[in-house]
Structure formats: C-alpha cells, structure tokens
Amino acid sequence: VASFAKTDRNKVRRLPERGVYDAATIYAIVDEALICHVGIVHDGHPAVIPTIHAREGGTIYLHGSKASRLLDYAGHGESLCITVTLLDGIVAARSAFHSSMNYRSAVLFGSGHLVEDPAAKLHALEVLTEHVLPGRWAEVRPTTAKEVNATSVVAVAIESASAKTRSGPPNDDEEDYALPIWAGVLPIRQEFLVPLADPRLAEQAPLPSSVLNARRSRVDGSGRQ
Amino acid sequence: VASFAKTDRNKVRRLPERGVYDAATIYAIVDEALICHVGIVHDGHPAVIPTIHAREGGTIYLHGSKASRLLDYAGHGESLCITVTLLDGIVAARSAFHSSMNYRSAVLFGSGHLVEDPAAKLHALEVLTEHVLPGRWAEVRPTTAKEVNATSVVAVAIESASAKTRSGPPNDDEEDYALPIWAGVLPIRQEFLVPLADPRLAEQAPLPSSVLNARRSRVDGSGRQ
Numbered sequence: 001v002a003s004f005a006k007t008d009r010n011k012v013r014r015l016p017e018r019g020v021y022d023a024a025t026i027y028a029i030v031d032e033a034l035i036c037h038v039g040i041v042h043d044g045h046p047a048v049i050p051t052i053h054a055r056e057g058g059t060i061y062l063h064g065s066k067a068s069r070l071l072d073y074a075g076h077g078e079s080l081c082i083t084v085t086l087l088d089g090i091v092a093a094r095s096a097f098h099s100s101m102n103y104r105s106a107v108l109f110g111s112g113h114l115v116e117d118p119a120a121k122l123h124a125l126e127v128l129t130e131h132v133l134p135g136r137w138a139e140v141r142p143t144t145a146k147e148v149n150a151t152s153v154v155a156v157a158i159e160s161a162s163a164k165t166r167s168g169p170p171n172d173d174e175e176d177y178a179l180p181i182w183a184g185v186l187p188i189r190q191e192f193l194v195p196l197a198d199p200r201l202a203e204q205a206p207l208p209s210s211v212l213n214a215r216r217s218r219v220d221g222s223g224r225q
Numbered sequence: 226v227a228s229f230a231k232t233d234r235n236k237v238r239r240l241p242e243r244g245v246y247d248a249a250t251i252y253a254i255v256d257e258a259l260i261c262h263v264g265i266v267h268d269g270h271p272a273v274i275p276t277i278h279a280r281e282g283g284t285i286y287l288h289g290s291k292a293s294r295l296l297d298y299a300g301h302g303e304s305l306c307i308t309v310t311l312l313d314g315i316v317a318a319r320s321a322f323h324s325s326m327n328y329r330s331a332v333l334f335g336s337g338h339l340v341e342d343p344a345a346k347l348h349a350l351e352v353l354t355e356h357v358l359p360g361r362w363a364e365v366r367p368t369t370a371k372e373v374n375a376t377s378v379v380a381v382a383i384e385s386a387s388a389k390t391r392s393g394p395p396n397d398d399e400e401d402y403a404l405p406i407w408a409g410v411l412p413i414r415q416e417f418l419v420p421l422a423d424p425r426l427a428e429q430a431p432l433p434s435s436v437l438n439a440r441r442s443r444v445d446g447s448g449r450q
C-alpha cells in the first residue's frame with residue numbers, strides 16, 4: 001500500500017496535524033528502530049512487551065523461543081498492536097505547558113501467524129538479524145536446522161497503521177518569546193559506543209564490517225543505514 | 226514495597242533467571258527512561274501509546290491534553306500496562322541463534338485515576354517536568370491556572386511489576402568459541418547532542434543549568450542524574 005486508510009483504529013486524534021498515514025514514512029520509522037513494543041490482551045488485561053522486530057514489505061517478523069508466551073499469543077491470529085518510537089529531542093519551551101519531545105512514532109495494527117516452513121523461518125531469521133546489524137548474517141556461523149526448530153517466528157500482516165511526529169523548536173505563547181528564558185531543543189541520538197570484544201574472542205577475529213558500518217552510521221550523524 | 230510478589234501477571238516466564246522483582250531495581254529503570262509505552266485495551270483490541278511519564282513513590286504520572294483518548298481511558302480505572310525499555314547494546318554472538326540485545330526493561334501493571342485537585346495536578350506537572358529535564362521547573366515561566374485546567378493528569382498506582390535485564394558478552398555454544406568470528410557487544414547509549422537554541426531566543430537568555438547538567442550527565446558516561 002502507498003498509504004493506509006484513516007479508520008477509527010489508526011486515526012491520530014490528538015494533534016491530528018502530526019498524523020501521517022503514508023506507508024513510506026511509517027516504514028522508515030519502523031526500519032530505523034532497533035526494537036518495538038508489542039501490545040497484547042491477556043485475560044482481558046493489556047500487556048506490552050519489548051522485542052526485536054524486522055519488516056519485509058507489509059509484514060513484521062517477530063521471533064523468540066518456542067516457550068515465549070508473546071509468540072504463542074501472536075502466532076495464533078490474535079489482534080496485535082506494534083509500536084515503534086524514535087526519540088529525537090527534548091523540547092524545552094519557555095513554559096512547562098509548551099515543553100514537549102521531538103519524536104517519530106509508528107503504531108501498527110494487525111494479526112500474526114506462526115511461520116512453520118523451515119526455509120521461510122530461516123529467511124525471517126536472516127531478515128531479523130540483518131535488521132539489527134546489517135551484514136551480520138553472512139559473518140556468523142550458519143544457523144542449524146535444530147536452531148530453526150527451537151525458534152518461533154511470527155509474521156504479522158500490517159492491516160492498519162499511522163505515524164505521529166514532532167520536530168523543530170518550541171511553540172511558545174506569543175507573549176512568552178520576550179522572556180529572558182532559554183528555549184530550544186536538546187537533540188537526542190542513539191549512539192553506538194566502542195565495541196567490546198568478547199573476552200573469549202579467538203585469535204584472527206578482526207572487527208567485522210557489520211560492526212564497523214553500524215558504528216560509522218551513528219558517528220557521522222547520518223542515522224542508521 | 227521493597228519487592229513485588231511474583232504472580233501470574235508479572236512473572237517473567239522466558240529466561241526466568243533474567244527476572245527481577247525488587248522495587249529499587251525496577252524503579253531505577255523507570256526513572257532513567259525518558260518515555261514509556263502504555264498498553265490499553267480498546268474495544269477488545271490492544272493499543273500501545275508512547276508518552277512521557279514520571280514516578281513518585283509507587284505512583285506513575287501521565288499527562289496530556291484534556292482531549293487525549295489515552296488519558297481519558299487511563300483516568301477511569303481501566304487496567305493498564307506501562308513498559309519502559311532501556312537498550313544497552315547489540316550482542317553479536319558467533320551464531321545468529323545466540324545473538325541478542327543487552328537491555329533493562331520494566332513492566333508495570335496498575336490502574337489510574339484522574340488527578341482533579343489543581344494543587345495536586347500542578348505538583349504532578351512539576352514531577353513530570355523534572356523527570357524529563359531536572360531543574361527545568363524553576364527556570365520556566367510559572368504554570369497558570371488555565372494551563373493546569375487544560376491538562377489532564379493521571380496517577381497510576383503500581384500494583385504489580387517486574388523487570389528483565391541482560392548484560393555482558395554473548396553466551397555462545399562451547400564449540401563455537403574457537404571459530405575465527407568476531408563476537409562481543411556494541412554498546413548503545415542515548416546521547417544528548419549540542420543544544421539548538423530557538424531561533425526566536427531573546428537576548429540575555431544563556432544556556433540554563435538544566436540543559437547543561439543533562440548534557441554533562443550523558444557526556445561523562447555516568448548515565449542520567
């Protein structure tokens with residue numbers, strides 16, 4: 001889809017001018033985030049679980065152990081909400097009332113099914129691995145059939161979605177601009193620090209391109225990828 | 226409470242050795258995070274909304290416009306799940322199977338009520354402002370009665386909670402340690418960059434201590450506060 005229909009489910013009610021429905025914007029937010037928060041209903045109560053995700057087209061992959069309660073639930077067609085939030089800055093206005101955050105968030109609705117075919121599971125695991133650290137799949141020891149079997153993979157079809165974003169300086173009351181109070185934005189970025197090699201690292205194991213590229217993408221200010 | 230009772234609701238099922246129930250650990254995670262993800266049930270479906278939070282004792286404050294659907298829902302005693310996640314690193318193992326993330330997450334369950342008393346609301350707004358940027362409340366133009374009135378504040382009593390954490394190097398299969406594959410952790414930190422002054426900044430408005438201290442706390446590696 002190029003854009004998601006605005007429905008009762010995905011409509012941005014508060015500050016509708018911040019609402020976005022085009023798939024490209026929504027998917028860019030989903031792809032930049034390292035993790036998502038999955039909402040489920042368990043015995044009538046809400047539960048929100050953080051987990052790694054990856055997107056392929058209109059599908060979100062989740063994975064984990066066969067014993068995972070989230071994946072068991074998510075794999076059986078129950079209604080899910082997957083939310084992704086990128087925090088871009090603290091907006092320090094001249095009043096507490098107009099202080100805010102700069103952010104890009106995406107809220108996806110859909111339902112999932114367990115991926116059972118081993119080849120399809122292996123593919124999803126590659127997509128998930130590549131999402132977290134692009135290039136890593138080719139560097140690691142190949143995944144075994146036993147490992148594929150021990151992992152649950154859920155594919156969630158995105159049925160509806162929206163994004164909400166805020167950027168830029170504070171929007172203060174007109175009369176407050178003259179006050180001698182500093183106002184502006186304290187930008188936030190998720191930074192990758194110096195890689196810590198495993199103390200049990202074998203000899204002849206140089207820092208790989210996946211890690212070098214990830215570091216580079218966060219140091220030159222260009223964001224991920 | 227010093228520690229939350231382990232119940233069906235808050236029990237960490239997957240990798241129970243990563244589960245934590247003591248309030249001090251859980252609250253430290255909640256306090257370090259700038260935002261949370263609130264899970265609600267709307268017409269039987271889950272919805273997950275990112276928002277600013279602040280904790281005072283066993284209470285979480287949420288706030289927003291009077292028109293906010295989340296606050297309307299949360300203010301009427303419905304069951305809530307508030308999840309906070311701090312991402313500490315990408316764990317690059319020698320296999321995709323053992324690759325993981327280092328993180329600290331807290332999952333809180335409870336129900337909320339609208340704070341109606343103006344003085345109590347004003348206090349909650351101070352707690353929320355100070356959570357995001359300690360010291361800021363004293364720097365901004367005082368909050369007016371009209372602003373307090375236009376804001377909804379919800380106090381959520383934490384009834385049950387747990388935390389889950391992972392730290393340290395990968396846990397690879399014993400036979401994989403000899404492989405010439407780099408493994409380790411790519412640490413992640415939420416960094417505050419150079420503050421961007423509002424283009425409409427008045428003269429005589431130097432960078433305030435709140436912003437300077439926040440920056441300092443993230444630059445010297447000591448974390449928040």
